[in-house]
Amino acid sequence: MQNKKNIxxxxxxxKDRAGSERIVADTANEFSEYNNVYIxxxxxxxxxxxxxxxxxxxxxxRxxxxGKVKQIVWYLSFILALNKSCKRYKIDCIVSHWTKLSIxxxxxxxxxxxWAHEHQNDILLPLWLKKIKHMTYSKLDKISVxxxxxxxxxxHTCNIYGVIIPGYVSNEFFTKENKNKNKNNKINKLLFVGRLVEEKQPLLLLExxxxxxxxxxxWELDIxxxxxxxNEIENNIKNHFGSKVKLLTPRDLLNDYQESKYILITSKTEGFGLTIIEAMSQGCVPISFNCESGPKNIISNNIDGFLLNTNEEFICMLNAIFNQTKKEYLFFSENALHKSTEYNYSDVMNIWNKQLGQLIK
Structure with a gap:
């Protein structure tokens, strides 16, 4: 048996319950079967x-x-600390999951x-980070998107070929019990899941x-x-929506996906859209803005979800689903459930393991 590699x-x-954190945790657990793994x-x-x-x-x-000045000093100390840690733990391969660190x-x-794995597109990056990324990524052994x-x-931007490793639906969403629940527990509920920041546009959703x-x-909405x-969303809800809209802190989302008929995505941009395929795995249909990447790479418009280009289209779609028949809803729900099976945990982990194997062989 070959000696274990240090990854x-x-x-x-x-700390956050978000896509990049989940992928780091899951791939660390997968890689640790045959390697020594550090995060x-x-x-x-x-x-x-x-x-x-x-x-x-x-x-x-830390x-x-x-602050720009503090960050310059921090980057110098970070590079020293990163090198020191790689030497201490005799690292053979390092996989970065944040552009600010990948550079x-x-x-x-x-x-x-x-190896740099990209979780977001360049739209969200400040100009200085884009420039440094374009200079440094050509020196990496592997980049995945x-x-x-x-x-x-x-x-187009860096003249670099990136390997595609998509998001996936974790195994807990695909148990037999969950498959039975995802059709039977549906109520007239909408769902919004995401960070309450500008690029996700939660305030626009309320408007x-x-x-x-x-x-x-x-109908009700859970945010x-x-x-x-x-705080601004909380006040908006109190002033205009009352009990029809609930604002909840991050938690295990399985029950929310199972109860809700639709998940609403108002993002300006998405890297992938992990909550989209998680929701679809429970028959919860996505209604999304047709942003540059992410939703449009997952959703087949008017088949397993909806891709909308303007605020007016979004409003019209909301009004349409409020008057939808059960049969009409089930058409989209069943198609969404089928689409989610294309993002199987085992299949995606096989890609991760294959790409790692190519680097450390």
Whole structure:
């Protein structure tokens, strides 16, 4: 049997229940079957997803600070800490899951294989980070992206070919019990899941609901997330919606997907859209803006979900589903459930293992 390799996964932290944190936790657990695996974080070592006991979480430096001058100093100390940690744990391959950290990979020792996995597109990156990314990524051994749109963007902007490794639906969503529940527990409920930040546009969602027939129906909305807009959203709900809209903090989403008929995505941009395929796995149909990447790479419009280009189209679609028959809803729900099976956990983990194997062979 070959000697185990030492693999490091790099991320800011694991505290949030978001897509990148889930992928880091799951791939760490997968890789640890045949390798020694470390997760390098900045600051807090707490995690929201289960990590195998044989995976070690190492805090190599403090969290990235706010302010350009402080960040310059931080980056210098981070590169030193990253090199020191790679030497200490004799790392053979490091996989970074945050662009702000991935740009530092070329400064790691020559003997370490360097891999950046991109979770977001360049639209959300500040100009300085885009420029440094375009200079440094050509020096990496591997880059992976979430969908074909991001693959094309990377080729266009950096002249680099990225391997596609999509998101996936975790195994807990596909038990026999859950398959039976996802049709029987549906009520007239809409769902919004995501960080309460500008790019997700949760405040716009509330404005669209006001302009629709929502307040005249028996439908409800659950908003699940946290972020800087939390208090403003809370006040907006109190002033305009009352008990028809609930604002909830992040949690295990399985029951919410099973109860809700539709998940609403008002994002300006998405890297992939993990909550979309999770929702679809429980027959919850996505209604999304047709942003540059993510939803349009998953949803087949008017078959297993809806892709909308304007606020007016979004309002019209809301009004349409409020008056939908059960038969009409089930058509989309069953198609959504079928689509989610294309994002099987085992199949995607096989891609991760194959790509890692190619680097450390």
């Amino acid at each position: 490091a996964l790099l991320i800011g932290n694991l 390098f974080v900045c600051g807090d070592k707490n995690t929201s997803y289960p990590i195998n006991d044989n995976v070690k979480i190492i805090s190599i430096t 969290e990235i600070p706010i 530092c990979l070329p400064f790691v020792g020559r003997d370490v294989k360097k 979430l969908n074909i749109t991001e693959q094309r963007n990377l080729k 669209l609901l006001k302009k629709s027939e929502f307040l005249l129906t028996d 699940i997330g946290s972020g800087p807009f939390y």
